Structures are given as structure tokens and as C-alpha cells.
Amino acid sequence: MKNKESNKYLDMELLRFTTAGSVDDGKSTLIGRLLYDSKSIFEDQYEAIKRVSEKAGDEQVNLALLTDGLRAEREQGITIDVAYRYFATPRRKFIIADTPGHIQYTRNMVTGASTANLAIILVDARNGVVEQTCRHSFIASLLNIPHLVICVNKMDLVNYDENVFEDIKKSFKNFAAKLEIQDINFIPISAKFGDNVVEKSKNMDWYQGSTLLYLLETIHIGSDFNLIDCRFPVQNVIRPQSDKYHDYRGFAGRIAGGIFKPGDKVMALPSGFSSKIKSIDTFDGPVKEAFPPMSVTITLEDQIDISRGDMLVRENNVPTVSHDIDLMICWMNEKKLNLNGKYAIKHTTKEARCIIKDIKYKVDINTLHRIVDYKEIGLNDIARIIIRTTQPLFFDKYKINRTTGSVILIDEATNETLGAGMIIR
Amino acid sequence: MIKYNLSHLEELESESIFVIREVCSQFQNPALLFSGGKDSIVMFHLARKAFFPAPPPFPLLHIDTGHNFIETLEYRDRIVQNTGVRLVIGSVQESIDKGRVTEEKGYNASRNMLQTVTLLDTIEKYKFDAAMGGARRDEEKARAKERFFSHRDEFGQWDPKNQRPELWNLFNGRKNIGEHFRVFPLSNWTEMDIWQYILIEDIEMPCLYFSHMRDCFTRDGVIYAKSEYIPMKTNEIIENMRVRFRTIGDMTCTGAVLSDANSVEDIILEVSATRVTERGTRADDKRSDTAMEDRKKEGYF
Secondary structure, eight states: OTTTTTOGGGGOEEEEEEEEOOTTSOHHHHHHHHHHHTTOSOHHHHHHHHHHHHHHTOSSOOGGGGTOOSHHHHHHTOOOSOEEEEEEOSSEEEEEEEOOSSTTHHHHHHHHHTTOSEEEEEEETTTOSOHHHHHHHHHHHHTTOSEEEEEEEOGGGGTTOHHHHHHHHHHHHHHHTTSOOSEEEEEEOBTTTTBTTTBOOSSOTTOOSOOHHHHHHHSOOTTSSOOSSOEEEOOEEEOOOSSTTTTOOEEEEEOOBSOBOTTOEEEEETTOOEEEEEEEEOTTOOOSOBOTTOEEEEEESSOOOOOTTOEEEBTTBOOEEEEEEEEEEEEOSSSOOOTTOEEEEEETTEEEEEEEEEEEEEEOTTTOOEEOSOOOOOTTOEEEEEEEEEEEEEEOOTTTOTTTTEEEEEOTTTOOEEEEEEEOO | OOOOOOOHHHHHHHHHHHHHHHHHHHOSSEEEEOOSSHHHHHHHHHHHHHHTTSOOSSOEEEEEOSOOOHHHHHHHHHHHHHHOOOEEEEEHHHHHHTTSSOOOOSTTOOSTTTHHHHHHHHHHHTTOSEEEOOOOTTSOTTGGGOOSEEEEOTTOOOOGGGOOOOBTTBOOOOOOTTOEEEEOTTTTOOHHHHHHHHHHHTOOOOGGGSOEEEEEEEETTEEEEOOTTSOOOTTOOOEEEEEEESSOOOTTTBOEEEOOOOSHHHHHHHHHHOOSOGGGGBGGGTTOTTHHHHHHHHTOO
């Protein structure tokens, strides 16, 4: 970008987070509070929901209305789909994937979680850790969201009692020991009154930690991408064929892992041919290095045959190259998963076909138990399956790299996206 | 130690470039919807970045209501001349002449609704299978639930309750013959991001965005530019005002704001202090609470 050194707007980072909670946990109120207290709600939006709230006879302005956009949602008072919300502070810009708390929950939370750096899980202080909490945490861990924030909400209804908070913290930690979550934070809040959301609570002197907004603004997200294993899935081949760039042949794509530099020796998959990086080009000139999630164009010293769906990697650090893949799948369609069924599969920039070879077990997402005797996989189910693809995929474990470790399955007849897969091996 | 993370604008830029490149790989014949407004200008700028040093491999598609600001057309033609990009025009006037649509009557008549038919006809005529639009999710509540890759059936309709789930960066652009996609590379940008980006990228903007003196009149709280396309009521008076436009659509539905903002820096300050959404100046959204959703279902931008 131009003016790079001189501009303050380039100091801001982007944090994507998702919010989870069941219907009455106060999730919409919390989002409304974050937007309202950080002055991200505009007057005309506020006036509009105030009018609707008054019409419905609500005492307080129903901040939840900010997130329900579609006609059917307003008519039925439910949220149907993932809604994306935006707000910014001088430190960071935030993208909230707001997911509904009822039916279709799993499908929507998985969608929202797939791009999130952080998940907020709301726990009602009166009810403590419940089945829903476990389900949400499991999905956060399954989708490998790097940071988890447990907001113990409605502290006003338990007299802002420290013991209530500590008990919930303890029981959550006991449960979370079963999950792989890198970073867990706990904050006692009252979304309704704003305690510890944007402003520090005057009712909870015993809490020394930061407010939710401060945590969102400062949590370290610099190492959320894999900077070790070099992965560059090729999106397009750029051949200007103009007089000035007569022999130019560049490979466009977004870095999925590792740090690439000119002069690096790289290998192309699936061909196995090696070359050296000649340049890493952008519209604003060549760069000295490229890292995730930069979009760049790489040129090589040698003319080797590379096309969309191929991947540039380092010779001494290659992903798994295989037809047979073991993965967790979240099913997102009413049409059930079909053992031995054939589907289209998308992985990085590659598209292939696959067959479902085995359904190993289904996960009871409330208890985390494996169900092995009942293997019908329908909407919102999560299961471990084995697939075989028509062409080998070049992949990593999802836990190591979210980009090279994820796939979607597509119905070949209707073209609908049916399932989201996280590769185990 | 070098910091290996991008700023929010760099990350948004990279995401949009990725999406635009996906469009070119997944579709045979895409087009970029260009209105001469700031979002489509930024989108075209990103498209040039995405394929550099080659030119973007798709044309600009302008749906011309015939009620344009002259400044918009001048800007559009200058872009075409400077970059050599191909321009395809869909004309609402032509749709009217052919009897495909009927012009609205009355004081608030607008060709905004008619554009949908022209857009769908043009997509069919040129066999475009993907049309990239500059819509952002922060603009309007129905847009908050829009996908990057948004499927349209053979009638060009959007079915909000039956959208494909969109995970990670895996965009599913598969479709049957006759169907097409709308793709929104700027989905995650806000109005503020757009202006900050215009500033640091030093992108030339149409002069309508900056403060200028103009003959205007006020109707239902909206300031309209005086124009031959809007019949005035007898009690409405022309005043010479210092205004600028926050959004640019056709003259019959684009409201101005009183403003002294003369530079992109001024506009950023104005946007950060303002307490009304940009679509608050759009007459087309004021028709009902779900006006945008209703138009989108039929195939609007």
C-alpha cells in the first residue's frame, strides 16, 4: 500500500469473533451493549429499533433487534442466519459473527466459528455451566478457535457474588480439560447494565481483570496463523502477454502458511518439480517476504508446469499427500450423509470428487460421547468419517493449519454445500 | 523483530483480492458492477491489484438509469480511458422503450426499482455468470446476512432463507445452467474502511463526494439536487447550499448532506463524527422497513 509508513490507519488490527449463547443468555443484549457503548450504533438505527420496541410494548429498547434483519426474523422474533456486525475502536476493528441460539445452532455456529480468532461464550450466572455451554465450547474447540472468553453474565441477579463466579470458573475448567483450547479467559459481566463490558464495574471490586472490550482490543492475535509450514495454494496463473510483460508467468494466491522469500527453494505439488522464488509481486511493487494471509503473486526461476489447485511448499516440509482422509464432519443439510455416497469436495483452491468410505462414530455434542451403534448423520450432526478422493489432496491437520486442513462437501446434483470437514489425518 | 501481522486494511484488501481471483477461476464470464460510487471504485481498484501485471479479465457493467449525475458519467469515462477496461452498459431507458418496464409516475418517481429488470436482462444478454457488486454488510440489515458468493436462481432471485453456508475461505460457486451468482468482495468493509483505504491508496474520487455549492431543495427531510428528473412541488424552493454526497446513485434517490468536507481526510473526520448511517440519505430505502430485502429478493444489486 502507498503511504505505508506515514499512516495511522495502518496500525489497527482486525479481530474476528463469534458469540455463542442460548436464547436467554443475553447474547443480543451483549452485542447491542458493545455496539452501543462503543458508539457504533447510528441514531437512525437506534431510533428505528426504539420505535419497534415501543410498538411491541418492551420497557427497554430491545438491542437484539439490531441483529435481526430479515422480514421473517422480525415477524417471528427469531434469528435465522449468521449475521455479521462491525465496530471499531481506535485500536482494532471487529467483525462479529452473530449466530442464533436455537435450532440450526450447530450449522450456524460452525459457520461463524470457521473464520473467528476468538469466541465469546455466555454463561448465565444463575445456571452455571450447562449442556449448552459444553456444546458451544466443544464447537469452539473443534473449529480450533485460538481464544475463548467465558462471560459469566447476569451477575446483577446473583448480587455480584464472587463465589458464584469462582464456582463457575472451576466447573468450566474441569470440563474444558477434555477439550483442546489454547487460551481461556473468564469475565464476570452484566450485559444489561454494562458491568465489565466496556466500562469497569463498580459492583465487583474483587475482579481485577480487564473488561471485555479491553480484552478484545488487546488479546494477542499475531500468532494465530501458522508461520512455520510454508503452504501456497495456487489460485490463478497470471500471464499478461503484453509487450512489457511478454514472458511473465506469475502464480497468484493467498499464503496459507509459513513465510516465503525471494531466493527460497520451493517445490510444486503434485508434480514434485523444484525451483527458486524469483520474485513476490504485488501491484505496489515486489515484497521481501510474504506471510499469511497475504494475497501475492509468486514468480519462479524455472518454467515449470503449475496450475490452479497446485501448491508451492518447501522441499523439507511437505503436507500429507493422500487420497484417503480421516476427518470430523459437521453436516449442514436436511439430506442425510450417505455412506458410500459420492460428493464434490473443495479443499484450498482444489476441487475433486470423493466417496464416503466409513462413518466411524457420531459425536453426542452435549456429552462428547462417541456413538458407534447409530450412524445416521443428519442436519447439525458431527461425525468422524473416512473419505477417499479422486485426486490426492495436499493437506495438514486442521489443528495445525485451518486453511490447509479444512474441506467442504458439495451435492453434485443441487450444488448445495452439505458439510464442513476438519481433517484429523 | 519483524511483526508478522497485517493491519485491518491490509487484511481486508487481501481478502477481497482473494475473492475477486476466485470469481475469475470459478466462473466463465464475470463482470464487475460499476456505478461510479465509492464502493465500486474501490472494488475496481482491488481488481486491478488482483491480476497485476495483467489487466482485470472482465468488463465493467454499468446499469444506466439515464438519471445520472453528469459528474458520475465523466468519471466513469475517464476510468475507461485511463485503464483501457471494457465497459458494458445496460440502459433503463432502453428497457422502458422496449416496454419491459413502465416508468413510475408522480413526484417521487424513481427508476431505482426499474434497474433490477435492466440488470437481469443485461446479465442474460451478455451471458454473465457472475456479477461482482460493491455492497457491504454494514450498509443495511438485509445485507448483514448476505454471503460473499450469493446464488441467484434462473429468475435472478435471492432466497435469503436458503443460502449456502459459507465456511473458511472455501467459496462454492457451482451452479446449474441459467443461474448466476452475485459476488460481494467488499462484504467485510465498513464505510470508514472504504474512506481510510481511499486515503492511503490515494484513489481519485468523483468530485460529488466533496463539498461544493449546488442548487438543492428539501423534501421529507432529504436534500435533493435540483434536476430535470425530479418534478418539484409548488411549495418547494430551490436553495443554493454547500453540500456533498455520501452515496452516489441516480439523481432521483440520492440525498445530499450539508458539509464542508473538502478532502478525504475531512470526510473521514465527518464519517467518524456522524451519527446517521449513510443509507439514511437514500430515499430508496425509506419506502419500507424491509425495502432492501424485498428488492434484493427480486434480483436488485
